[in-house]
Amino acid sequence: QLVESGGGLVQPGGSLTIPCAASGFKFRTSWMSWVRQAPGEGLEWVANINPDGSEKNYVDSVRGRFTISRDNAENSLFLQMNSLKAEDTAVYHCVRGGGSASVFDSWGQGTLVTVSS
Amino acid sequence: DIPMTQSPSTLSASVGDRVTITCRASQSINTWLAWFQQKPGEAPKLLIYEASNLQSGVPSRFSASGSGTEFTLTITSLQPDDFATFYCQQYYTYPFTFGPGTKVDV
Numbered sequence: 001q002l003v004e005s006g007g008g009l010v011q012p013g014g015s016l017t018i019p020c021a022a023s024g025f026k027f028r029t030s031w032m033s034w035v036r037q038a039p040g041e042g043l044e045w046v047a048n049i050n051p052d053g054s055e056k057n058y059v060d061s062v063r064g065r066f067t068i069s070r071d072n073a074e075n076s077l078f079l080q081m082n083s084l085k086a087e088d089t090a091v092y093h094c095v096r097g098g099g100s101a102s103v104f105d106s107w108g109q110g111t112l113v114t115v116s117s
Numbered sequence: 118d119i120p121m122t123q124s125p126s127t128l129s130a131s132v133g134d135r136v137t138i139t140c141r142a143s144q145s146i147n148t149w150l151a152w153f154q155q156k157p158g159e160a161p162k163l164l165i166y167e168a169s170n171l172q173s174g175v176p177s178r179f180s181a182s183g184s185g186t187e188f189t190l191t192i193t194s195l196q197p198d199d200f201a202t203f204y205c206q207q208y209y210t211y212p213f214t215f216g217p218g219t220k221v222d223v
Contacts, residue, residue, distance in 0.1 A: 033213075043153075043161065043204055045213040059212045093160055103151045103208060105172065107160035 002094045007111030014084050018111055020077040020094030025106070028072040031099030034079050036090035037110070044090075047079065048098035062088075084115045119143050119207055123216035130221055136192040138219045140205035145185045149209035152181055152190045155218075156201045164203075165190065195221070 006018040022032075033048040047058045047068040056068050067080040077094055091110035097103050120143045130136050140150065148168035153161040163172045165181040168188055178193045192199055200223060205216040
C-alpha cells in the first residue's frame, strides 16, 4: 500500500514536500517513482530513485527544482518541490517500480498539489 | 525522449464488443511496454507488462502483443467494468513516457 499526503495550495515560486508511506512490501529493495497527472490530462513520470538512494533520475521539466529521496528505515518516499510553477499543478502519485526493467506495478491514490496565487 | 502515440483517442463500444487499442513508439523500445487502465478518480492499474505479460489478477479477456515500435491491447469481450481510459508506457529509456490515453466509453 502506498499513501501520499501533504498536498495543497502553494503560491508560484513556493516550495512543498510531499511524503509517501509504504507498507506491505519490501520497500528497502524496491525502486520507487513519482508520476503526476495534471487535471484532465495524461500521466507524466517525474522522478525515480533506486533502492539505496544512490541513483536518482528526473524528467527535464523538474530537474534542478525537485528532489526525490527516501528513508528506508521509515518506509517512506519523499518529493521536495521548489520554485513551483503553475504547470506543476497535478495529482502526484507515489509508485513502486521505475528502475531498469521495473514496471510501475503499484500506485498510491495521489495527492493534489495546486500552484496558484 | 521517446514520444508515444495511441489510437484511437476515444472509442465508443458496447458490452461484449472486441476492442483493440494501438500504441506506437517513435523508436524501438523492444518489449519494454506496459498498459494501464484508469477509471475516473482512481489511480492507474497495471494490466500488462513487457508488452504481452498479463499482470496477476487481471482478467484473461485482456491481452496484448507487439515489439519494437508497434503494440496492441485487446479486450476480447468488453465488460461494464472495462469502461475507462487506457495508457501505454515505455520503460526502455529515460524519461519514461506515456501515451496520451484512449478513452473507452459507451
